[in-house]
Amino acid sequence: MGVFKKIRYYFSTHFAASFALVFLLAVVAVMGLMQTYLRRDYLQYFVAQSFEQEQAVMKSVRQTLNRTLYELMSEGSKMAIDENLRLLAESLQEEENSVRGQAKELQLSNELKNHVYGSYAIASAIVGPVGLLSQYNRYKFTNPGTLQFWEESDAETLKQMTAFLRKEFIPYSRRESTDVFFFPRIRIFVEPDLRPGYSKSRVIHFVFPLTGGKASVWECEYALVTSYSMETFQNFLDTVNIPQGDYIQGYITDASGMIIYHGDPSKIGTGSAAVEEDETVRVISEPLDYFGLTLHSMIDVGKMRSYINQIYWKDLQIYFLLIFLCVILVYLVFRQLMRPVRELSDSMSQAENGIDPEPIPIRGRHELWQVADEYNHMLQALDEKNRELELQHRMALVSLNQKYEAEREALESQINAHFICNTLGCINYEAIEAGNHEVSLLIKKLSNILRYSFDQRHQEVLIWQEIAWVDQYLYLQKMRREDVFDYEINFPDVYGQWPCCKLMFQPFVENSILHGFEGRKSGGYIRISADMDGELLRIRIEDNGCGMDAQTEAAILEILRNKGIPHLTPARGNSLAAGEAVHASDSPHPAPAQGSGSRQDGTEEIPGLGIGIANVVTRMRMFYGSRFDVTMNTQKGKGTSFVFRVPIPDRQLEHGAEENL
């Protein structure tokens, strides 16, 4: 049962197997029907054909046999009318047991020998009223040791064979048949059929009256017995019989209907009816001209059918073998054709099980391989998509981490923020009351910067807020450094409502101040400007600082170009916590990762600067989407510029359908 189920499962899951099975059944059914139909038709045709053919054969065989019999009879007749033989026989009868008699016997034997050699006979004998007078056997001398053809014990048989000469004497007046009259009376005997000295083949005996010249047929006392081998008839059977199948049997019957010759010796001596008893048997009979012999050809339709069946089954086996081979071939071809499907299935189940599927090797060009090829493309696309997603995920994770970090820091700094802001508020009034409005302004700006930076709840702001922040930031930085640099913000108010990502300019501006103007006493300049570039807002941050060395430039360009982040761990100096950045720049050695302390060692300065920029760029990409673009241009000694091209984020864009009314 298990095996059966397994087979059923295999068939239900393998297209090639089911196809081969159906194909096999169909072909077998068609072949079976065809064969059955053909067999029936062919049998009919075969029977009719055989019957006709056999009739034609029989006619020709009859003529041949008639001629043969006639020849044998004329040979015998020639002997029978030999006067010499008769005289020698007569004299031998008289002078029996004398010396002369012995000489006569020798003479007679010699005469017989002469006759026998001139004919087809195998033996010849002269039988007188008292018995065997002389005989000659063709093989007597050529084959020494051969027994006499007729033995002493055969005396009685011979007597009976020759008896008709005397017994059946018919007075002339009562003779009816004319043919018998003109021809010597001849009888044939098939008994005894086997001679001890000649046992190989059956023999037939012709008995003639030894008339020997003038003697009348009716008065002759001696008989001539010539014996022939029945091989003569064998030719007839060979012509008639069909060796394979054994469905046509030729045989000869005598006047009484007794079979005298048959391929099967056991049938000899039986009546022909016994042979023909079968209903399926059809017999063609052709009477011969002499001795009332009849030729028969028995066609056994039953045997014929079984013969054809036999051939049919043999053929069928070959057919089945061929079909089976064909089916196997078809199955194999199909299996080969279905290979991409299997590969696809394997690959898919691999994917289901969470294994990254390898692309399927394409081994052909037909449709299924094309599908497999498409699948490969799909895999590739999915892979790319996955990678992209993974990257996005990573970016989101980093962003989340940053956010988490920021929130944590925000909580920590909340109290401080309020405390600081309110304290600054107090100091502010002190300053105002002291009449120092410059201090009040500085406090105001510092307070604004701190508040904006501390406020972690609003990461998505409007660009005017950001610009205002940068303005105040730069104002304070400028104030601290006095003549080192000046700045200019040229931002059209109309674009103030542009969505913006909080603190997105800080690292770039800080880079200019800390790095670009390093070692400078005066003349630094930072310009922030904006205009439209098609649908995008183009923002420039330019400085006339010292530019970057090639190594730093390459690293920053890599960060800007690369959509990933070089370091996943949110490092300190995180630009989100801008408060920290401000603190860092307040320290005597500003931003160690970025400042002058590490100038000689470029590799150390890049990460600090890099992380700030990388974080901002990542946030901006996430915020603005794929249309966002940032480029950098730096020239050693001449300055650095960053150009941002920012779209309105897709999710914020609501396209009002234009209606022409």
Next chain:
Amino acid sequence: MRIVIVEDEKRAARGLRNLLTAISEDAEIVAEASDGIEAFEQIRRLKPDVVFTDIRMEYMDGIALIKAVRENGFDVKFVIISAYEEFEYARQALHLGVVDYLVKPVTEEEVRGVWKQLCADRQSAGKKGSRVHGLLREQYPQAHPLVQKAMDIIESSYATRISQKELAENLGITAEYFSYLFSKDAKESFSRFLRRYRIRKAKELMEAGETSAEQVAYQTGFSDVKYFYKCFKEETGVNPGEYRKSI
């Protein structure tokens, strides 16, 4: 000008008082309150012209205070001075018609600006100039100036064809940015806003006795009467004919 200062920090209250009195001799600080409830009591009692109030306070915050005063129908101007630069507060405050929203710490310059504004308001209150346009603009007080400008244009030329693209070009910004600005401030797309406004005008026309639907459609900027029917049905839920009968 009679002023009440609502501020829970004593030093800040004193600072503001000194600052105001330094700016103008006209400034008369009639009371100081350290929370909303106390402030409300004093406003009720003293009926000041202006209240400078903090937002975050105990018992009753600044916004609640303004609401309570408005509900009681006192004609008092408010200036908010808050440590929080919160959009939500700012929005509510503007909605409640405060004169200004200052962020702590305040500079002398800022307070001077507010003071000027207050004085100007007091002067213009007597005149009450008539305004032809600006009704729509008033409904969206904190909208971007360009959006308000666009609203003026809608108001004045709704009966003609108005293309968003051309409008944006006239305002000097891209259609995309205009669309973004407009839908951000008006909370719906420009085309939908325009259509709604036109239907509102159509209703007004019909209420005024205009019977021909065709006339109404053309006078409200619809070039196609069928389309007018469709829009009307979508906006109001009834056909123009049914609407007229219901008047």
